[in-house]
Amino acid sequence: SQQGEEDPQALSIQEGENATMNCSYKTSINNLQWYRQNSGRGLVHLILIRSNEREKHSGRLRVTLDTSKKSSSLLITASRAADTASYFCATDANFGNEKLTFGTGTRLTIIP
């Protein structure tokens, strides 16, 4: 079963604009990770944010985490055509194991 939902399910923006996608989850977590997947291929790890962190940056990526609301957001600034992909959040529940539970994903399309 999915840990939570991602919102929106699909997003189309013009190249150069910022893209924001959100993830909600259900249980207490240790970490939340964001991944990118290009059509039908493997997942590329983008960023990990720990439950005691509120914000993290990596290049053009900014991730926030609100554990009180059980939600996270991923912001991609100055989008490029190469950012076109599906984006997933994944959480490892605070149960002492490494099982990742994935959200449903956001399909991002950057229009050149």
Added chain:
Amino acid sequence: KAGVTQTPRYLIKTRGQQVTLSCSPISGHRSVSWYQQTPGQGLQFLFEYFSETQRNKGNFPGRFSGRQFSNSRSEMNVSTLELGDSALYLCASSLGPFAEQFFGPGTRLTVL
């Protein structure tokens, strides 16, 4: 450092057959997890191995099994294949508990 490798990349089988998929983790990573990705169910956790021991298992029937070798390489086996087993099977490795998981390119299994 080489990434996670999975073999074969593509596989076509018929119902009733069995299949074995292989995963070689990043050098030094001792934890290997397997996931199934389908359009309908999304990314679902199959099982996770650490130091040759299965530490966690998802909600899949007993036809799905796996193992890990002393060199951390892992295999998963699906017996008595069904049409619904058609999916992208992804393997991920990590250093240990609650570290980033890095994914391989996946094996695309088609069951006819």
